[in-house]
Amino acid sequence: MPDSQSPAQSQAPPALKDTGYVEGDDFFTQWTNIFSILTGKMSAEGKERFRIAKDDRNEAADCKRCEEQRDYLLNYSPTIRYLSDNIRQLGGDLSSHNIYCRRCTQRKAGGFDPDYGIQICANEMRDQGHLEDTMAHEMVHAYDHLRFKLDWDSNLRHAACTEIRASSLSGECRWSREFFRRGQWKLTQQHQECVRRRAILSVRARPFCKDEAHAEKVVNEVWESCFRDTRPFDEIYR
Structure with missing residues (x-):
């Protein structure tokens, strides 16, 4: 008669290296990983592996x-x-x-x-x-x-202007989203600061941008005209 399952066989798979992440799609393993995240026992690498597995699933x-x-x-x-x-x-x-x-x-x-x-x-x-x-x-x-007629490939001023307008007009920088989702708790100039921050991040990610200081300089150069331009809307609604 075969032996019953050993304790080692019944345990969840070991965590990968020191990340705290455990591979597996079963309910117990998922809750093990969530508990590790909530208690701060999972590393940044482990959290990323957890997110990738969740996205796949x-x-x-x-x-x-x-x-x-x-x-x-x-x-x-x-x-x-x-x-x-x-x-x-x-x-x-x-x-x-x-x-x-x-x-x-x-x-x-x-x-x-x-x-x-x-x-x-x-x-x-x-x-x-x-x-x-x-x-x-x-x-x-x-x-x-x-x-x-934007030049997406090499004109950083074009990129900065459209990023300013997109962040300002889309609603993603409205006060409630900044306050409750991103922890930005200022009561004045919140919208402008959000738009500027997001525009700089987007310009910084473009190949022709040297560094963050370069991105900030380009955004500042076009800020006044692009932030005021609400076309096709009459004003900022969201």
């Missing part, structure tokens, strides 16, 4: 939810519909056929490509409100590309 469900919410927003969100109409008037077309929900490996919300359309990182979307802000941000980029 939930990819189909994340993309399906993203697509359903995308289609709803295209039909019923006043902001998204208004931007879509204005992009169409400039000869562009953004709808469900070229706004893609995909799993992203980089930690970002989405991106715009003049030849491809908009990619939404489904695994990074927290809720429908986050998706609406992300779609609005990328659609402002699309509007700017058509309206102002």
Whole structure:
């Protein structure tokens, strides 16, 4: 008669190195990892491995939810519909056929490509409100590309201006999101500081930008005119 399972066999797999992360998709292993995160026992590398495994496991469900919410927003969100109409008037077309929900490996919300359309990182979307802000941000980029003929490859002033406008007009820098999601608790100049911070980060990530000081210099050079420019809106609504 075979021996019963030994204690060693019944235990969860050992944590990888010293990261605190345990491989496995079963319920017990998942809660082991969550407990390690909550108690501060998992390293940054372990947390990243946990997130990657979760994204792999939930990819189909994340993309399906993203697509359903995308289609709803295209039909019923006043902001998204208004931007879509204005992009169409400039000869562009953004709808469900070229706004893609995909799993992203980089930690970002989405991106715009003049030849491809908009990619939404489904695994990074927290809720429908986050998706609406992300779609609005990328659609402002699309509007700017058509309206102002942006040079995306080498003109950092163009990049800085459209990032300022996208962060300002999309709603991602409204007071409630900064206060409750990002821990930015200032009561004055909060919107402007958020827009400036996000624009500098985006410009800094571009290949032709030397360093953070360079990014900040470029953003400052175009700040006044680009922050005041609310086209196609009459004012900042979100």
